[in-house]
Amino acid sequence: MFQSFTETSDPTRGAERVSALREAMQRHDVQGFIVPRADEHQGEYVAKSAERLAWLTGFTGSAGTAVVLADKAAVFVDGRYTVQVRNQVDLDVFQPVPVMEISVAEWLKGNVSPGMTIGFDPWLMTRSEVRRIERALESVSARLAPVDINLVDAVWTDRPESPLSQVFEQTDALAGRSAAEKISEIQGILRDKRVVAFCATDPASIAWLFNIRGKDVAHTPLPLSFAIVRAEGRPSLFIDGRKLGNEMRDRLEQLADVSEPDRLLPALHELGSRDGEVLYDASGSAEAIAVAIETTGGHIVEGADPIALPKARKSEAELAGSRAAHARDGVAMMRFLMWLEGEATDGGVTEIDAAKRLEELRAEVGETDGVALEDISFDTISSTGLNGAINHYRVTEKSNRALAAGDLFLLDSGAQYRDGTTDITRTVLFGEAEAARLDLYRDRFTRVLKGHIALAMARFPKGTTGAHLDILARSALWTSGLDFDHGTGHGVGAYLSVHEGPARISKAGHVPLETGMILSNEPGYYREGDFGIRIENLIVVREPREVSGGDRAMHAFETITLAPLDRRLIATRLLTQPEISWLDTYHSRVFGALSGWPDLTAEERRWLDAACRPIVG
Structure with a gap:
């Protein structure tokens, strides 16, 4: 397995580790210390030896910052992790702070005293971050100062060695x-x-x-x-x-x-x-x-x-490889969804079972196609029921839930093949739900689907940014007073990072989208403590083309992810005819691409045909 399900977060150690850090702060004459979730490369993906934030606080999300003062400490997270952080840190030691509402700089400005010195490791913070905090501290007559050694490292006695994998x-x-x-x-x-x-x-x-x-x-x-x-x-x-x-x-x-x-x-x-x-x-x-x-x-x-x-502007070879990877991945996903449907009858499947099964299927398809599964592209988000409401949930042996009839199951996963990186989310109904519950699921799922389709169908001129398009994915939710707290889409690499800059589709995505970029299209909806819904495909920015009757060439998106959506969750009455046409065309493409797979069985082909049939008629 490329993924461990062992619980690595330990909130019970927070108090003693913060105490040790405070002693180190005293030795180095600083009254506060900033601990970002970063390494010397400022990337999202860090080695175990750089997981300082997780070691100190217990919070294992992919983004966040802790600030430790002599008498208080806080952990700053974005909208993906507001639920997770409360479950992973000692709330008697750390105050969870949503960074969308108050930044690290603003919090420091309100919590430090004149004359205080806040320490930081200059290898773990960018100049932009340093400037923001410096300005805030100077406004209250405090200062930010680099330290010669990282103070967390000074007290992290069993810190792992740096990695030495072969290039x-x-x-x-x-x-x-x-x-x-x-x-x-x-x-x-x-x-x-x-x-x-x-x-x-x-x-x-x-x-x-x-x-x-x-x-x-x-x-x-x-x-x-x-x-x-x-x-x-x-x-x-x-x-x-x-x-x-x-x-x-x-x-x-x-x-x-x-x-x-x-x-x-x-x-x-x-x-x-x-x-x-x-x-x-x-x-x-x-x-x-x-x-x-x-x-x-x-x-x-x-x-x-x-x-x-x-x-970010993928070459034709990279795009061809990515399409091949997604066809391979689509077969694995189709087999997984078929397997899951059978498990709904037999019962007993857990979130961990599901994550393991999908990884096995990806490896099997890679062997058949002659392109091995090198890794998964991130820890699989295998979540059912209330766990689905946690945007970046990571299943562990401690949190593992059994799928129960009537629950929604949200699976966000991806693979690393030598010819491409994949990332796909499907939300499915496990078993049968009672009528009122099913109506609620269908309403929310279809509003998420409408946003997904709106973005997939978008045409846009040169110079358009992700911020310009983000509203398309949210409009159907907004009309009902609903929204989601994560970006609509991120860039994706070519057998590289599953989260790749500089372009993204979000309120903060200000880099123009260009031909050859691969991005995700993943609106969602989350009801805390109840369920979550997300639909994700990867899309490629196509070169501008003339529009019949128009006077300006327009970019469009090509959807390259290939897997059916759960038809039981679609409220057809909420879809327009163009949306139904897009959905039917997409499912036709999925069937055409996957049904000819060399070792597909007759039973699998029948299942795929049923999953991809037209919505109406």
Whole structure:
């Protein structure tokens, strides 16, 4: 199994660990300390050795920050984790704070006293974060100060070792372009920006640039590393040499100067001592990177990671691989849904059983197709009943529930194949529900479906951002006084991060959507303590095309996820004819793509035919 169901969160340790941290704070003469869920690369995906927030607080979500003062402590989370955090931390020690309502900076401003010093690790916070907090503290005559060592590390006595997974190649055939071509493109971008270099700190950007992958973090094929890309000359790659076999080292040394990670700071110092400005991503790179350049007199120009946007525009080879991965994944999902339907009769299936079964089916389909399942793309959200209301629920042996007749079952999962990354959510009715309950489920499910279809059918001009489109996924919910507290869609990588920037579909998604980007389309609805609904497909931004009778070319989306939706949860009366047509066309595509799978049985084909038949008629 690629996923463990062991409960790693332990709120009972919060008090003693916070006490130890406070003693370290006293030794280093700071009256507060900030603990973000981040590593030196500022990514969502961190190694076990960087799970400082989880170790300190018990909260295991993928985003969050803790602030510990001498007499109080708080954990800041977004809308995905407001329920989870209350279940995972000691509420006598930590105050859960929804970051949508009050930011870390605002909370500090209201809780510190004049003259206080708040410590932070400059490798774990970006310059943008540092500035916001500095301004808030200065307004109340307090200050933010870097510490020489991370104070959590100073008291985390059994901290795991840093990962050392072997680096391997993502072939040019799968990538669609050689690493040399990509390096040349990024160098051209740097010259256009009139900067001499850029320090890449995002391992996904580095993996894409050099056509390499690794397994340093769970579920995402990243080799943790840094790189300096110069406008002229060879780039430098800073990576632990123990991760490189002889053949991989030879390949990389043809492209770049390869050094150990401890040579990064001297290289940044040297870069700062030379003439010219260095591009720095103030919202995506550690404060320590900028300081290292400035220490020797260097000048930084703040701007976005220049690799992120080219990485998000998938090549034709990457898109072809992703479509193939989704067809393979669709067969596994079809078999899973068929299996689950049979289990509704026999009973006894649990959330863990379901997660295990889907992983088995993905592995089997990969073996049949000759493309092995490398990993899942995130911990499977296998949730039934009230657990479904937790946006990013992670099933454990402690929380595991049996699926009961009349409950909704929400499954959000994905796979990592060498040719593509998948992410799909389906909500299904397990067994039969009583009439009033079924009416409620159908109303909410269909409103989520209407938003999903509205986004899938969207046409939009060049320059449109995810923020412009986000309302399409929410409108049918808003009309009934309903909403959801997560983004509607995130970018997805090509055998890389399942959550990829810079584009997203959300109220805060301000990067224009461009041809070749892969994003998720996943509106939802959650009734706390009761049930949850989400429908997710991945979509590709198509190149602009002329519209009959129009005067401007428009982008559109291609849906590449292939799996039927639960027809029992659709209230047809709430759908318009165009929505019904979209749904019937989608199901026809699903049947056409999956019914010809080589080892599909007659029984499976009959089940698929029934699941994909037209909604009306």
